[in-house]
């Protein structure tokens with residue numbers, strides 16, 4: 001009996017091996033001359049998928065060192081080509097007929113929400129969102145955000161174990177009120193949001209999907225008619241209920257990025273004497289240069305977003321730094337990752353250190369810096385995000401003397417878990433104290 005089991009096991013292993021070898025040969029066979037080098041990894045089918053999920057940054061750095069600025073990783077049966085030369089991004093973004101975004105975005109949304117939008121629906125939603133986030137609406141939302149923030153700051157401040165939790169709660173409260181109006185009670189949403197925030201980068205996580213549905217349902221039950229905040233102008237176009245859910249979800253999800261950005265901006269400015277002095281002196285005037293520069297520098301230090309495209313046809317692109325032409329196949333995913341150039345010693349004076357002068361002394365258009373993506377998927381919330389961060393930092397520093405306690409090397413460490421999915425969170429909480437300043441605002 002034992003030997004029969006062994007025989008069957010051996011036969012199964014042989015058949016499996018045959019298919020694995022066949023699959024690997026097939027996927028390697030049609031490699032064209034100008035295709036980027038491919039890394040298949042050791043595990044059949046999964047390929048480099050596990051390495052990438054477990055430690056994205058390390059995997060990309062390793063591959064970049066091995067192959068240069070363009071390479072393909074075979075992951076979960078798919079070919080994903082990475083381009084790490086920022087100078088080449090503009091050309092990719094311009095090629096919007098061959099390299100598209102919508103299908104991928106629908107896929108990501110389906111994974112995050114467990115709901116597949118109707119074909120073409122994502123495009124309709126985003127078009128509406130772009131229209132809604134026009135300058136007038138964004139300015140009104142930012143003003144509303146400022147007044148809600150101000151109200152909370154004026155009231156008795158709750159005690160928090162650390163600056164990140166404090167920032168999250170304060171920002172979430174004020175931004176949700178700014179969007180959905182006075183009727184909403186953000187405290188009913190916050191705990192679920194934080195749980196979601198901790199898991200959402202694992203887009204296919206069941207827990208993240210359940211939490212997101214809970215948050216949107218809670219939100220919808222609180223704001224059935226959407227009578228105030230920014231939302232009425234958005235919903236003039238009457239979306240069906242399901243679309244409304246997706247829509248709210250995108251807005252809520254965007255908070256993850258902005259919260260982390262607010263935190264790091266405040267933290268970096270407060271822990272850098274020069275930056276803090278420059279920002280404080282400008283808060284008294286109407287000139288707001290230093291906060292803006294510090295925010296750009298914060299984004300450089302801690303954003304980790306990628307820009308993703310799907311190849312609709314076989315197509316070619318040129319790597320600007322080397323002039324080398326590469327091709328991708330129809331169906332391949334193309335990911336633009338600018339993280340390496342954000343720390344390039346040839347570009348930044350002190351690449352690993354917060355230095356707001358990086359943006360003072362350079363023409364931003366010439367820097368390898370596009371944290372909000374580009375082309376058809378350029379972030380529609382970028383202006384609002386920058387306004388909110390500026391307001392947050394300004395109000396905090398105007399209202400309080402904020403003292404960071406026990407700042408060590410560990411306090412500067414980002415948590416890399418969210419790398420490639422947006423702004424990095426801090427790995428460690430920083431204790432702080434607040435002393436109200438006696439100023440008229």
Ligand code: HEM
Pocket residue numbers: 105126129250251254255257258261303305306307308371372373374375376377378379380381382384385423
């Ligand atoms: C610091 C804060 C933020 C950062 C770093 C950020 C970054 C990004 C990036 C990198 C993309 C993808 C671009 C691409 O694929 O090329 C994106 C897309 C997007 N962002 Fe943001 N974002 C932020 C805040 C916001 C806010 C506040 C909102 C909404 C109010 C928002 C809404 C969106 C939406 C809807 C998309 C998808 C666009 C599309 O599918 O065409 N983001 N963001």
